[in-house]
Amino acid sequence: MSKGIKRREFFGRIFAAGLSLAGVLGVGRWMGGAAAGERVPVIRPPGALPETDFLAACIRCSRCIDACPNQCITAFTETSGLEHGLAPGRGQRNTPAIFPRRQACVLCQGAPGDVLLCTAACPTGALVPIAKTVDSILENVKIGIAVVDENICYSFQGGACGVCVRACPFEDKALRAGMWEKPIVDEEFCVGCGLCERACVRYPQAIRVELLEV
Amino acid sequence: MKNKSPSSRAPHKLQIARRTVQILALVVALTIPIVSRYANYISARELDKNLARFEGTAQGRALALLDTTFRAMPDGETERVGRIIRNRDVILARTQGFGGGPWSGQIAGVSMTDPLAAAEAIVAHKRLPWVLVVSLVVPILGTLLLGRVFCSWICPMGFLFDLGDKLRSLAGLLELRPLNIRFPRWTMYALLGAGLGLAFLSAEPVLSYVYPPAMFTREAHGFVFANFDRAEEGSLGLNFGGLTSISIILGGIMLFEAAISRRWWCRYVCPGGALYSLIGAARPVRVRLVEDRCTKCALCVPVCPMGLNPMHNEMGMACDCCGV
Ligand code: SF4
Ligand code: SF4
Ligand code: SF4
Ligand code: SF4
Numbered sequence: 175m176s177k178g179i180k181r182r183e184f185f186g187r188i189f190a191a192g193l194s195l196a197g198v199l200g201v202g203r204w205m206g207g208a209a210a211g212e213r214v215p216v217i218r219p220p221g222a223l224p225e226t227d228f229l230a231a232c233i234r235c236s237r238c239i240d241a242c243p244n245q246c247i248t249a250f251t252e253t254s255g256l257e258h259g260l261a262p263g264r265g266q267r268n269t270p271a272i273f274p275r276r277q278a279c280v281l282c283q284g285a286p287g288d289v290l291l292c293t294a295a296c297p298t299g300a301l302v303p304i305a306k307t308v309d310s311i312l313e314n315v316k317i318g319i320a321v322v323d324e325n326i327c328y329s330f331q332g333g334a335c336g337v338c339v340r341a342c343p344f345e346d347k348a349l350r351a352g353m354w355e356k357p358i359v360d361e362e363f364c365v366g367c368g369l370c371e372r373a374c375v376r377y378p379q380a381i382r383v384e385l386l387e388v
Numbered sequence: 389m390k391n392k393s394p395s396s397r398a399p400h401k402l403q404i405a406r407r408t409v410q411i412l413a414l415v416v417a418l419t420i421p422i423v424s425r426y427a428n429y430i431s432a433r434e435l436d437k438n439l440a441r442f443e444g445t446a447q448g449r450a451l452a453l454l455d456t457t458f459r460a461m462p463d464g465e466t467e468r469v470g471r472i473i474r475n476r477d478v479i480l481a482r483t484q485g486f487g488g489g490p491w492s493g494q495i496a497g498v499s500m501t502d503p504l505a506a507a508e509a510i511v512a513h514k515r516l517p518w519v520l521v522v523s524l525v526v527p528i529l530g531t532l533l534l535g536r537v538f539c540s541w542i543c544p545m546g547f548l549f550d551l552g553d554k555l556r557s558l559a560g561l562l563e564l565r566p567l568n569i570r571f572p573r574w575t576m577y578a579l580l581g582a583g584l585g586l587a588f589l590s591a592e593p594v595l596s597y598v599y600p601p602a603m604f605t606r607e608a609h610g611f612v613f614a615n616f617d618r619a620e621e622g623s624l625g626l627n628f629g630g631l632t633s634i635s636i637i638l639g640g641i642m643l644f645e646a647a648i649s650r651r652w653w654c655r656y657v658c659p660g661g662a663l664y665s666l667i668g669a670a671r672p673v674r675v676r677l678v679e680d681r682c683t684k685c686a687l688c689v690p691v692c693p694m695g696l697n698p699m700h701n702e703m704g705m706a707c708d709c710c711g712v
Contacts (some may be wrong), residue, residue, distance in 0.1 A: 190528035191575040194657050196577055198598050199586060201637065208699065230591040231513040233492060233505040234602070236609045240424035240487035243431040243480065251632070265592035268606055285431060286481035295484075297492050297501045297519030298509045 206265050213263035215385045216255075217272045217368070219247050220279060220315040221293040221301040232300035241295035243285040246277035246368075272317070274368025274383050277342030281311055281343060281367055290315075312344070316336040318383040320349065320359045327380035329356045338381045341373035357381060406540065406710065410547040417544055417605065419454075419613035426454045427483035430476055438620075445624045447616055458482060489605030490544055491596075492523065499523035502538075503531070503667060504580075504660040505602070508595055511588040521623045527708060528667060535668030539654060539661055539708035543640065545600030549654060552642040553693060556650060569649045570695070576662035583659050595659045608633040651693050654708070661708075675707055 213225065219238055222228050239247045248254045250262045250271040258273045259266040270292075272279060282290050290311075293301040304314045336355030342348055348363035349370055357370070360382075368383045429435040439455065442448030453544070458479045459465050466475045485497035492501040501523040507549050530537065539546050583595040596602050614630025645652045654661055677698060688698040696707055 187572040190569070190571045191656075194571060194575050195579050195582055198657060198659075199582060199594060201584060202583070202594040202596075202598040203586075205633075206592060206594065226591065227513060230593075231509050231515070231517075233501075233509050233593060233596055234606065235488050235492035235501075235505065236421075236605060237488040237492060237494065240420060240611065243427055245425070245428040249609065251610075253632075265590070267597075286477060286484060291484060295487050295494070296519070297488075297499055297523045298505075298513075298520050299515070300509075319698060 178338040203288065205267060207262045208264050210261060210263050210267075213266055214260055216250060216260060216262075216266065216269075217274065217318055217366070217383060217385065219270055219272060220281070220290055220317055220365075221296075221300055221304045222317075223300055223302070226322045228300050229265045229269065229366060231298050232296075233298055235297065236270075237295040238270050238292035238301055241291040242248050242278045242279075243291060245283065246272050246274075246279050247292060248273065248276070260298050263305055272368065274335055274371040275379060278368035279317065281315070281341070281365070282283075282306055286317055311365060312363060315365040315367070316386060317368070318385050319366055320364050320370050320381055321384050322359060322381045326376055326378070327357065328376060330356055330380075335375060337373050338370035341369045343367060343369060378387040409541050410544075410550075413490065413542045414544045414547060416495065417493075417608050418612065419450075420486050420489060420493065421669065422450050422487045422616075423483050425613070425616045426458075427480055428452055430474070430480055430483075435474075442619050442624060445619065445620045446626045447624070454675045478676055489601070489608055490542060491599070491602040491605040493605075498526065502599075502601060502660060503527055504595060504599055504663050507584060507663060508587045508593045511584050512591050513591055514588075531664050531667045531671075533668075533671055534673050534709055535671040536661060536664040536708035538664055538709040539658075543601050544604045546654060546708075548642060549645055549651060550693070553651060555642075555646040559646065567648045571649065571652065571656035573656060575656045576665075579657060580659040580662040581629045591647045598637075598680060599660050600641075600653070600658070601660065603634045603638060607632065607638075610634075652694065655694055664708075675709060675711070 213229075213358055218225070218228060219242075219326070223231060234249075236249065239245075239249060247270045249268045250260075250266055251268060252261050254271075254273070255261050258275065260273075262269070285291055287294060288306050290304045294305045295301075296303075302314075304310060322330070324330040334355040336351045336357065338357050339345055339349050339351045339355065344363050344365070348360055348365065350358050352358045366383045366386075370381045371379050371383050374381050426435070429438050435451070435455070439448065439451055442451060457472075461475055461482065463475055463478045465472050466683050467473075485494060487494045490502070492499075494500070499519075499522060501520065503524060506520050506524055509520065527538065580595075586594045610632060611628075611630040615627060618627060618629070619625075641653050649656075675698060692698060693710065694708060
């Protein structure tokens with residue numbers, strides 16, 4: 175083989191390898207949602223690390239999704255977020271998310287085991303295991319916080335509804351009924367499970383789970 | 389592995405075993421999300437209703453089959469008020485033993501995670517939690533002993549790409565001449581390094597999004613869940629609306645391999661294969677040439693899907709012990 179052919183072959187190989195490399199990494203970034211730009215605030219399962227750490231640790235394996243007896247965790251994609259006006263941002267595609275209006279976290283009530291099942295299933299520590307006792311749940315689960323929109327809540331608009339209060343697993347602690355069933359959230363006890371949002375008879379919901387400031 | 393019948397061209401027992409395991413792995417990967425939905429129906433006390441509603445459709449059959457299986461296990465049923473009923477608690481606890489897929493999964497309670505998943509989570513998050521170590525035990529020990537067996541025995545994509553290879557032979561029969569461009573073998577190690585570097589810098593996974601077993605796991609979930617969601621909404625029967633760009637990419641790789649470069653992904657690109665190769669570099673079980681029984685017929689050379697040269701004992705790290 176002459177020198178010229180050898181050199182051409184050498185550069186050809188570098189080129190082929192470089193092309194494979196760039197292509198695969200590019201597709202990877204794109205699949206992760208790089209093209210979508212900024213990250214959007216989205217509700218994570220209980221025990222989730224802060225968003226940045228969560229996105230780094232989570233391997234998008236779907237095990238928490240499979241574990242949830244209430245199927246309230248969904249893979250965050252363009253399709254699943256559509257109904258809720260959300261699209262995954264950079265690095266967020268296929269990550270586990272909860273859309274309480276679709277299905278809220280029931281804190282594994284009536285399910286086997288003494289640890290919240292999604293946290294027990296996570297292989298990477300992106301969800302930190304949380305024991306299923308009342309004290310442990312109140313202390314460790316901070317999915318978000320319920321916020322009432324007094325402008326649309328029936329109970330603040332002359333009616334007396336209170337459906338959300340009945341749905342709260344910590345009724346009278348996290349969410350209690352004031353005069354004429356007005357829902358009052360106690361930030362200290364609300365775990366952000368979203369059962370109130372799920373139950374709200376108003377559409378769009380007058381009570382919603384919002385993320386805590388990070 | 390000793391070859392007891394070197395002259396026989398009929399499928400070797402090992403090949404039959406390998407194909408069986410491959411198909412089983414594929415079925416399990418598709419069954420796990422169904423188990424998840426089954427458990428959901430039991431929790432919501434809607435199983436019997438849905439069994440009746442979905443009867444006769446693919447979803448209904450799958451549910452019924454799972455139900456029969458779980459009920460048949462010890463303590464799967466109890467007797468209450470003179471009636472045999474499902475033992476909810478026991479079945480629910482058992483379904484929890486299943487989750488995920490070939491990327492990271494749990495089968496009958498044993499948690500296993502792809503070393504590539506772990507590597508990426510570790511460099512991106514800069515931490516190594518115990519749960520991760522525990523779920524690495526089986527895959528790492530297996531690879532240390534046997535090398536890239538995951539690739540040839542379990543990886544659902546290895547199976548799909550094997551089929552692509554068959555497509556190639558078919559094209560050959562039709563007198564088409566598929567190209568076979570060879571890429572440099574170090575590409576996969578470079579990609580592994582570059583991908584982990586990028587994950588380290590951006591603190592987000594990259595390879596997790598393009599690694600076929602991971603893509604397949606997610607696609608299987610999306611597909612199964614979409615089918616059940618639609619069935620719940622009343623549109624019964626199988627539908628393929630849940631498939632995403634992932635399927636297009638995987639199909640694309642398969643066609644590329646069939647037409648342009650034989651087993652391109654597994655030979656030259658796969659970062660997971662690269663990691664398995666490195667871990668299994670010193671494995672004690674390997675394909676060896678039995679010198680004095682070799683007739684130098686060289687049949688082994690074109691047969692190797694990884695493009696290695698068994699006749700000169702050049703198997704190295706990339707050999708996935710498929711035993712073809
Ligand atoms: S705590 Fe239980 S119900 Fe809530 S998201 Fe996790 S698995 Fe689902
Ligand atoms: S189980 Fe953990 S690693 Fe897997 S998708 Fe859920 S949060 Fe991510
Ligand atoms: S107020 Fe709403 S979100 Fe908070 S604990 Fe009660 S039901 Fe859950
Ligand atoms: S259910 Fe909705 S409308 Fe009714 S009291 Fe609660 S927030 Fe208001």
